[in-house]
Amino acid sequence: MLMGRSYAGWLDLHIYNGNMPSWQNLALASPMAAITRLAKRVSSLSPHASRCLTNSHAPPYDAASFRLARPREDLKNRRVQWVFLGCPGVGKGTYASRLSNLLSVPHIATGDLVREELASSGPLSSQLSEIVKQGQLVSDEIIISLLSKRLVAGEAKGELGFILDGFPRTINQAEILEGVTDIDLVINLKLREDVLLEKCLGRRICNQCGGNFNVASINIKTENGSPEIIMAPLLPPANCMSKLITRSDDTEAVVKERLRIYNEMTQPVEEFYRSRGRLLEFNLPGGIPESWPKLLQALSLDDYEDKRSAAA
Numbered sequence: 001m002l003m004g005r006s007y008a009g010w011l012d013l014h015i016y017n018g019n020m021p022s023w024q025n026l027a028l029a030s031p032m033a034a035i036t037r038l039a040k041r042v043s044s045l046s047p048h049a050s051r052c053l054t055n056s057h058a059p060p061y062d063a064a065s066f067r068l069a070r071p072r073e074d075l076k077n078r079r080v081q082w083v084f085l086g087c088p089g090v091g092k093g094t095y096a097s098r099l100s101n102l103l104s105v106p107h108i109a110t111g112d113l114v115r116e117e118l119a120s121s122g123p124l125s126s127q128l129s130e131i132v133k134q135g136q137l138v139s140d141e142i143i144i145s146l147l148s149k150r151l152v153a154g155e156a157k158g159e160l161g162f163i164l165d166g167f168p169r170t171i172n173q174a175e176i177l178e179g180v181t182d183i184d185l186v187i188n189l190k191l192r193e194d195v196l197l198e199k200c201l202g203r204r205i206c207n208q209c210g211g212n213f214n215v216a217s218i219n220i221k222t223e224n225g226s227p228e229i230i231m232a233p234l235l236p237p238a239n240c241m242s243k244l245i246t247r248s249d250d251t252e253a254v255v256k257e258r259l260r261i262y263n264e265m266t267q268p269v270e271e272f273y274r275s276r277g278r279l280l281e282f283n284l285p286g287g288i289p290e291s292w293p294k295l296l297q298a299l300s301l302d303d304y305e306d307k308r309s310a311a312a
């Protein structure tokens with residue numbers, strides 16, 4: 001874990017590339033260039049995927065935007081474009097969502113996009129349902145189409161920057177993303193595999209408000225030099241209690257398959273960004289109360305949060 005080490009510290013260690021942004025200076029500009037380039041990729045999808053998406057309830061992208069591609073924006077003139085990597089259950093959604101609130105950039109989770117598509121009973125839903133239930137990855141073309149649609153919708157609302165969670169998950173996705181936009185930072189969250197399994201099995205979602213909770217109480221003592229891990233359950237408020245559901249892919253067999261697929265398909269993506277000097281490895285020291293301040297510290301955002309809360 002990068003504890004007690006400032007950004008400048010990791011710069012020295014070459015964990016980060018030479019283009020370290022000053023978050024506080026990241027000003028306003030549209031991620032339109034990235035969106036249009038991603039949308040352009042969608043246009044080269046197989047006729048089947050394009051047809052599925054074109055038949056969907058919302059237009060997948062604005063064809064006119066293909067002509068608007070602009071050069072990559074200067075980092076100083078836009079908001080952060082970050083990616084969260086990490087195994088199922090590690091907490092990508094939790095920390096991505098907190099950072100999204102702090103930095104006022106959208107948190108875009110491709111798993112959520114897939115679940116929304118499933119819930120919509122659109123043309124892709126029965127195909128997606130089988131894939132997700134088995135813990136397999138959705139095809140690159142479908143996931144890129146869903147993401148492109150989401151980015152275009154966000155752009156129409158004036159969204160700036162993004163924190164991606166669950167994308168890219170394959171080298172091919174990483175290469176496509178690399179071809180369309182600049183990713184400033186990739187935060188790789190890490191936790192022991194036995195804890196990941198417990199966390200996935202304890203995960204609960206309120207089917208009314210969509211809130212994410214966890215009933216698992218993790219208490220692992222120090223052994224063979226590995227540190228103690230204590231994670232208190234993240235219990236829902238009383239009004240969500242009777243509405244909790246478990247994700248269909250959070251069964252022991254499916255979580256193990258998702259972990260296997262992560263190691264096979266997504267771990268190479270860690271190396272992809274490590275070799276480009278953009279990967280921040282962060283070993284979670286425990287639950288949110290211990291991990292959040294340390295993550296902010298590793299991102300040199302602890303001071304930023306103080307200023308934000310003082311201004312609120």
Ligand SMILES: Nc1ncnc2c1ncn2[C@@H]1O[C@H](COP(=O)(O)OP(=O)(O)O)[C@@H](O)[C@H]1O
Pocket residue numbers: 087088089110111112114131132135136137138139140143165166167168169170173249258
């Ligand atoms: N980038 C992606 N590529 C392929 N499939 C994806 C991607 N993102 C999400 N999915 C699909 O959605 C499911 C749920 O994703 P997610 O909520 O991110 O799960 P996890 O908890 O395993 O990180 C995945 O198991 C996979 O089927």
